[in-house]
Amino acid sequence: MSTPAPLVAWRPRLTVRLRMTLSYAGLLVIAGAVVAAVIYGVMRYVPNYPLTAANPRDQTPVPTRGELLDTIVTLSAYALVFLAIVGMAGGWYLAGRMLRPLQEITLAARRAAEGSLDHRIGLTGIKDEFTDLSDTFDEMLDRLQRSFEQYRRFAANASHELRTPHAVMKTMLEVAIADPEHQDVRELARRLQETNQRGIDLVEALLTLASVDNRAVELDPLDLATTARRAVDELRAEATSAGITVTADLEETLVMGNEVLVHQLVTNLGQNGIRHNTGPGGTLSISTRDHRLVVTNTGPVVTPQQAGTLTEPFAKTTGRHTGSHGLGLALVDRIVATHHGRLTLTPNPAGGLTVIAELPAANL
Template sequence: MSWRPRLTVRLRLTLSYALLLVLAGGVIGVIIYAVMRFVPNYPLTAANPRDQTPVATRGEILDTVVKLTLYALALLAAIGMGAGWIIAGRMLRPLQEITSAARLAANGSLDHRIRLGGPRDEFTDLSDTFDEMLERLERAFTQYRRFAANASHELRTPHAVMKTMLEVAIADPDHQDVRELARRLHETNQRGIDIVEALLALAALGNRKVELEPVNLASIARQAVAELQPEAEAAGVELSTSIEGSIVEGNETLLHQLIINLGQNAIRHNLPVGGTAKLTVQAGRLTVVNTGEVIDPAKVATLAEPFARGARLAKHSGGGHGLGLALVAAITTAHGGTLSLAPRPVGGLTASVHLRPATPTPHTTF
């Protein structure tokens, strides 16, 4: 592989500046030369007969013009190289800062920010965009590390529990209730299956495009509430609704799962006694409000992250695996909607999902 010299941007800009100056000087020299062609080509004498100073001929003047033009072009080339090198360095200094930040990011340091000052131009726009990208990457990697740690813990826990139960049964087989042991093993195994299925659902939503069509959010909500009612009654939570007809762009199966997850979250993270939950559907907005413990506002932003249930402990049986709101967030994003979570001052949470409204086609029935 042959070696080729590295022609940097700074050197190219410097050569460009010098070339432009030389070209501009050359054009001026050509113009002067062309104008001097109109000088008469005969011996010139002074207007005052007493003045014996010799007067240059046209040929001598043209020779002088050519000579001085060459000197001027050489001087302009030197000035262009020196000044161009300095100007190009000053102009490209922000790019060097961005390059340094990119190297740091490539080495794993995502907490560095450029924060380029000065007037607004292409470099500051690039700097701001790069800083925003670094911020998102840092947030994503932080969430990924937290997710990996929580996922490994959640997936390891059921297996550790089953291993302990089996070891106890093997150590003392004569004093074991086989039915009770089988039931507990089944529940623990089912928990592991639920976690894996939820993780697969999250991965599937992130890797495929969801086909959307006009659907009646009110009908989906009524069906989901009917399924949630037995769990609410068993938990002692009063589940109420306020549902109005609302046509949105969505996938019926995924929206059903979204409402189920929000409803289960409201029921399971509620007061031990006398809890309430209300589901409202109106104009493309689904809102679920529930009572419960007072939630730290600083933790609300992490509730939609996978395995974030540590912030709110379930008060009732079947307390979930910490992926419910993560699935809600993923489904909302797949629908192009927005999810907002807000703690209530008196305790509990308000979860609101806003979906794109849609007008049904004349052949669409609900």
């Protein structure tokens, strides 16, 4: 036997416009009632004896206090009914005009909930609470639209980048299986190792990028020069192998930062300067001063338009390192943003890039 559904008491839906209308009308009626009560109270002090005209020949009847009070009560009742009608009609009209911007905001929010983020409210007129809410909502939609577009590009690029090394390894193995007698096993193993390492590096970079975006970071005072010096020492072997000359001018400067992430910041910028350089004979300069990290490298000419897109995931430029997955500067941008700092990328006239990462100074 099925259990009957519980009865839900019906409750009328009182819209904001109706409640505002009732409030306007109620206040108007209450104000009228107060005025009528005051007049009624004052009239009670009128003498109650029969009144006569100043001229005895004038026989015009003069009302008594009781008759005046009765008239006041009757007229007050009519006046309150009139005020109630005027308050309802005027309140409904005024409430509709006042709430019209809110209806536009509600429409935009409904469209956004359905997945349409290209609609903007754009309220104009006198600056008030509604225009402030409209501007804030439009800014939120702008940020959401940019985030979703970046997410779609990121997902598409990540899918492509993750698929590529697996497709390459699959092709090499299929060729080896089809003609095993004419395969150089040592060369095949080397190529498989390189392709597999590229996939591992890509996955690790994606995980690091997601970790920076989704965790709260504790910032402590640290010497940017000390952290940079340790990262530079680790980069010298790769720079020497590539024929890149590394110079470091590391001046002590205290910043608020996370040591692990700041080390990753210097490492990524250094690797970017080495791998996207001109090759043997190129230079890489790393300096710290005034809570800023400045990394300058030689390399191919980068246009200002290209520089503006390099912090997007999977953005790539020309350079000797063809196996780059394009996440280095994207991770740098996330790290600087996590530290509430500022990142500036400026193309050098002769080629290469100058990157300035400004971190918050430590107030000791």
